[in-house]
Amino acid sequence: MPWLGVGDEVLLRGPFGTPWPVEQGFGRDVVVVAGGLGLASQRAAILHLARPGGCRRLTVLLGAKRPEGLLYAREYDAWRTAGVEIRTTVDEADAEWPGPRGLVTSLVPAVIRDPAATTILCCGPDPMMVGVAEAAIAFGVPAAEVFLSLERTMACAVAHCGLCQFGPHFVCRDGPVLRFDRIAPLMRIPQL
Numbered sequence: 001m002p003w004l005g006v007g008d009e010v011l012l013r014g015p016f017g018t019p020w021p022v023e024q025g026f027g028r029d030v031v032v033v034a035g036g037l038g039l040a041s042q043r044a045a046i047l048h049l050a051r052p053g054g055c056r057r058l059t060v061l062l063g064a065k066r067p068e069g070l071l072y073a074r075e076y077d078a079w080r081t082a083g084v085e086i087r088t089t090v091d092e093a094d095a096e097w098p099g100p101r102g103l104v105t106s107l108v109p110a111v112i113r114d115p116a117a118t119t120i121l122c123c124g125p126d127p128m129m130v131g132v133a134e135a136a137i138a139f140g141v142p143a144a145e146v147f148l149s150l151e152r153t154m155a156c157a158v159a160h161c162g163l164c165q166f167g168p169h170f171v172c173r174d175g176p177v178l179r180f181d182r183i184a185p186l187m188r189i190p191q192l
């Protein structure tokens with residue numbers, strides 16, 4: 001199809017599914033954990049939570065394969081000015097890289113200061129999200145305060161075609177953001 005021109009019509013549907021529970025984080029400690037491109041879905045939530053009257057303390061943990069894979073890097077200074085604590089880690093880097101190397105999961109324990117008052121918002125590959133959830137829960141964060149954003153192939157977006165089915169859930173309608181305590185057993189089933 002050629003490029004659209006002035007006056008052409010386009011059809012947009014959505015938004016569909018569940019958002020990040022931003023208001024639930026107000027007054028609490030919120031830890032946003034992103035693996036790679038996962039941060040794209042969380043940027044708006046970060047900006048909302050960082051506003052005056054938002055969450056009590058906001059920490060963003062970012063993991064990427066390489067430093068150039070850290071999304072929105074030019075915005076980090078502004079986020080820090082707004083009071084956001086940012087920690088990054090990468091899998092591979094040259095000697096110039098000043099930060100840690102390894103899984104973003106390893107950054108979780110050090111930033112949980114008040115577990116009962118902490119909410120986790122996590123987006124990334126499934127194994128990474130399970131690792132983050134289990135690390136947070138091991139440090140006392142309630143499983144009901146851990147939220148994961150699932151990525152599944154979708155078509156209809158209205159719980160009709162079944163393409164995104166995840167056990168009893170349809171990720172297009174019931175997700176993509178789901179509470180970990182409701183999906184923990186399903187997350188451990190390969191290829192689900």
Ligand code: FES
Pocket residue numbers: 153154155156157158159160161162163164165170171172173
């Ligand atoms: S995309 Fe069709 S059921 Fe979810």
